Amino acid sequence: MSEYRTEPLVVPVCSGLLSEGERNRRVALTSFSGKLAERPTVPERDVICYECGRHTLVPRAALSSRCTHCHAHLRMTDVVLRHGAQRLTVRTLGDVTVQADAQLSQLSVVCRHCYLEGRGSGSFRCEGTLRVACSNRIEGSVQADTLVVERGKELILTQGATVNVLEVYGKVTGRIVARTRVVLHRGAELHGNCFAPTLEQAAGAKHRGEWSRSASV
Template sequence: MPGFRTEPLIVSAVSGLLPEGERERRVALTSFQADTSRAQVPKREVVCYECGQVSEVPSAALSANCLHCHAHLNMANVEIRPGSRRLTVRTLGDVTVAAGTVLSNLSVVCRNMEVNGRVSGTFRCTGRLNFNVSTRVEGSISAGKLVVDKGAEVELVVGAVAEEADLYGQLKGRLQCKGLLHVYRGGGYEGICKAADVMVDPGGRYDEQSRF
């Protein structure tokens, strides 16, 4: 009768044991390394459009999550075309409204916005908000720089807050400008204005109805 043997049978393929090299590679991948001599991924700072706090994200990323409120942050550029039914845009990238687009109740939060179509709504741009066509905006506007191009007439129902404003065309409505409001030749402003500084070029029109 053969003797009873108690040695465990070990088969490397099913035991979970990894070859030495592979195990070291995986440990290295999941370990924190404070080696600053390694090349760093280029990063950029973004301001979360939900909580307003700054997060550092890889420059090349098309989306990320806010480190503070964990909101999903879209970084892609968005184009709104004629026939579009999209009414809400949230991105850290730029938004372009194509010529021929007609939309009301549009809600946009973005970096730069280029308006070539007749859109109305609420626009919040950390960068430049550029109106190239005439339109009437029912919602509020905030922008780093508000620009009304030559030939465009923009009417603000609620009003706008901007760091600075350049008017080559006409702007009508309440405006709060933290810096310079510059009315260029052929441009015009009419409304209730609170600006740190106002500059009106010859050939420009500035008609302040009353103070805040």
């Protein structure tokens, strides 16, 4: 059995540089190169940067991140806007809720999902769903993947809306451009011209205005 000897920490060379063989041996001892494949993967989320509009991957659990293309700081937290909120411009990859008692105008919101439980006017750009659960008059532009107007609520869009899907359970007034479809559920009303490849209208739903399949017509 060989005797255990500690190695001297001081290298007996004036320059302080290790010989190549010794350096490689120490690098190999402390290197994790063989374990790279086992590194735990961080769950990521594919988002669209709200500054440059390109797809970028961000850690799912992060509160903020940076766009890999334009390096913009990306906020990822959810935002709740209460009555009397001072900050009317919101940019986040999270969700925005306008609380039921709020009455906010001149909002500028860019987010994933937006819930209008209270009154909020201004411009909205949602990658996900904009859900209107309170009668509202929106003076600015509205862009969303899906716009949902709940039963018994009236939404007036003075500048119209551009969406993929519009689902109406209540009443909507304004010009609608939908890339996929417009669905008017039972009892729903749509007042205004509507551009959509498909218009699904349940029995008892009303549409007052022109319908054409594409906005260019």
